[in-house]
Amino acid sequence: MGVQDDTGIEALAAEARAALVREIDAEGAFDGGPLWREAFGAVPRHLFVPYYYVAGPRGYERRWSQNPDPEARERWVRGAYEDVPLATRLRDGELLSSSSQPSLMARMLVALRVTDGDRVLEVGAGTGYNAALLAHRLGDDDLVTTVDLEPEITESARQHLAAAGYRVPVVTGDGARGVPERAPFDRIIATCALPTVPRPWLAQCRPGARVLTPLATGVLALTVRDAGHAEGRFLPTAAFFVPLRGAGHVEPGPVPPAGLPGRVREQDSFRFLLALTRGALDPREACALWEGEGAPERERYGVTVAGGRTWAWLDDPAGPGAWPLP
Known part of the structure; x- marks a missing residue:
């Protein structure tokens, strides 16, 4: 691209970025964390997705910054600021990496509750965009x-x-092993799905640290007491992330069996429970629990790490509705 093209692209990116921030703000995602509004307005997402893939009738279409067609470049930059996840790496049809939906990123970053001077570990580098938002908010790349x-x-x-x-x-x-040479951390945020809470994370946290991690199509927010103890609940929002690759790799969740009522199988809150209790509850038992408890949403569930074990629970860590996690 020439200088004039670069100037035009940057102006278009600034306009699209401001529109994205207004859209996220209108959803209330910045409520409780207004400093993130400025970070999303300042960090140029298009620089983190020089190319990405959009699903279409003929498979994936590649959009990229160096396309010789000016209209194609415009589609690339406008698409970079849509409030949607962007597929950034594919291998044999498998999604390896993506840039998460910006509004979900905003909700997770607000829920992380970072304060000035916090040391933060992000598990799942992706494009680097989320790390840039954190660095901008904290004002220190090395944190x-x-x-x-x-x-x-x-x-x-x-x-x-x-x-x-x-x-x-x-x-x-x-990422399941953390980064001990950069510890201790005040906050850990994962941008990939895990089957449980990795113990090394807790050992690398300061007491009182907050951990935010996708688990069972939800986002779990834990408070760390010490290397062997942590507890917290799920955020209300649904979240679907690329699985962590490595020691903490998680396989896709189970599909509800055909024998269950259709009205249950299609319910997001039931599918969340099914994923959370995978291997611990039979799907029909999970269905009975879900119906008996009034179709509980994600925020009624939590996770505890204590005494050498990890378990998920409904309403009360010590109550009858509890299931072991790996």
Whole structure:
């Protein structure tokens, strides 16, 4: 692209970014964390997705910043600021990495409750965009560490961060093991789905730290007491993330059996319970519980790590509705 093209693209990106911030703000995602509004308005998402894939009738269409067609470049930059997840890496038809939906990112970052001076570990580097938002909010690149298993992902995240003016430490490794050499952390946020709470994370947290991680199509917010104890509840919002690759890899959740009533099978809150109790409750038992408790939503569930074990629960950690996690 020429200089004039670059100028036009940057102006279009600024306009689209401001529109995205207004859209997220109108949903109330910044309520309780207004400083994130400025971060989303400042960090250029398009620099973190120089190309991405959009599903279409003929398979995936690749949109990229260097397309010689000006209209195609415009579609690329406008698409970068839509409030949708963007597929960024595919291998043999499998989604390896994506840039999460911005409004969901905003809700998770607000729920992380970062304060000035916090040291934050992000598990799942992705494009580097989330790490840039954290670094912008904290005003210090070195307070943020991001880790991913795939060297290709970490290298591209490093390049994207540098292009946007950030020098966040990017580590290649198994996120389930944390990053002990950069510990201790005040906050840990995962942007990939896990089957349980990795114990190494707690050991790398300061007492009182907050951990936010996708689990069973929800987002769990834990408070860490010490290396062996943590507890918290799920946020109300649904969340579907690419599984963590490595020691904490999680397989896709079960499909509700055909024998269950159709009105139950299609309910998001039931499918969440089914994923949370996978291997611990028979689907029909889960159905009976779900109906008996009045179709509970995500925020009534929580997770406790204590005494060498981890379990999920409904309403009360010590109540009858509890199931072991891996």
